[in-house]
């Protein structure tokens with residue numbers, strides 16, 4: 431049964447290739463000073479920087495550049511950006527990039543006018559900005575898909591000294607005011623990043639799907655998104671320039687984590703908690719930290735959520751149920767997931783991400799245990815499933 435919920439999402443999306451026109455309209459709504467934040471330079475080689483700058487210049491914006499946002503943005507980088515935004519008293523933060531850059535822009539948005547330690551307040555203590563605190567509006571131009579950051583309040587920051595990677599879900603006042611989604615902008619994403627993003631999308635859907643056995647519209651939406659993603663991912667692997675596939679993946683990504691498919695139902699998120707702990711220890715690509723643990727995790731919790739896993743097998747993977755026990759069918763569903771993961775080329779172990787045996791205790795300690803999934807894990811269970819060797823399909 432659908433539980434009570436409120437659904438509201440204030441982010442305005444512009445989807446398609448009329449980037450300059452749409453961006454110009456949005457930018458006009460804000461004051462003259464724009465903090466332009468981006469990553470390590472991909473936007474300069476693929477032409478996106480020039481396109482965005484030409485719009486900013488054409489309407490006379492004063493641009494303060496904040497480049498160098500790394501994948502898995504750090505507390506040090508956050509402090510640098512917050513200082514810069516405050517010093518220039520910017521009117522808007524325009525994030526041009528993937529999840530890291532957009533997450534970072536949200537973090538800077540709430541931190542610039544906060545006098546204390548933002549890591550401690552927003553991330554460690556999970557507090558909201560004070561009601562009288564100034565929050566700088568954020569807009570985004572998305573260049574890499576996977577996180578859904580373009581239409582949610584999520585912001586994940588890594589503290590290397592503390593070996594912690596923590597996500598904060600901010601409210602509507604911090605979510606992007608607008609996001610520009612041009613599938614062509616994703617054509618230049620390297621293949622390993624593209625597939626990591628694809629797996630991240632799948633994982634967001636599964637985290638919301640593998641919880642609860644009630645009849646719930648949200649789960650049917652999730653199944654449709656998974657089917658679309660699986661299909662488009664295989665097309666995009668063959669031809670990364672396939673606009674149809676890349677645009678479907680982009681749209682699926684946004685809907686996978688703009689809170690819609692989790693509405694009115696319980697959710698799991700344990701794979702992300704383990705993945706974040708691995709990320710804090712290795713700085714590995716987010717989607718790969720999820721793929722590295724997913725099969726081991728789902729094989730472990732499968733007996734506790736058999737009904738949903740059989741549904742996953744039949745509805746998402748079209749596996750015939752006739753003549754099979756629930757257990758056999760459920761196992762075949764997870765095997766089909768693994769087969770697809772191998773086809774798209776994501777990792778299925780964590781040693782290839784740089785995890786060594788001596789890190790396992792510390793990774794387990796850094797893992798936040800969630801209680802919405804089919805099985806609330808004990809500490810020892812996390813230790814036992816961390817897969818140092820690739821997961822096999824047979």
Ligand code: NZQ
Pocket residue numbers: 468469470471472473476499500501502503527528529530531533573574575576577578579582583584585586597615616617618619620623627630687702716717
């Ligand atoms: O830095 P540049 O040079 O731009 O290169 C980036 C980066 O190296 C490159 N890239 C992006 N667009 C490109 C491109 N290269 C060529 N052409 C383009 N068009 O891709 C690399 C990865 O970018 P990044 O932004 O790090 O990837 P992603 O979008 O996967 O973001 C990952 C971050 O988001 C967090 C993750 O934990 C991680 O820190 N997440 C955010 C969530 C949210 N906001 O709700 C939820 C997710 O579960 C996730 O935790």
Ligand code: ZN
Pocket residue numbers: 577630633634702716
């Ligand atoms: Zn994710």
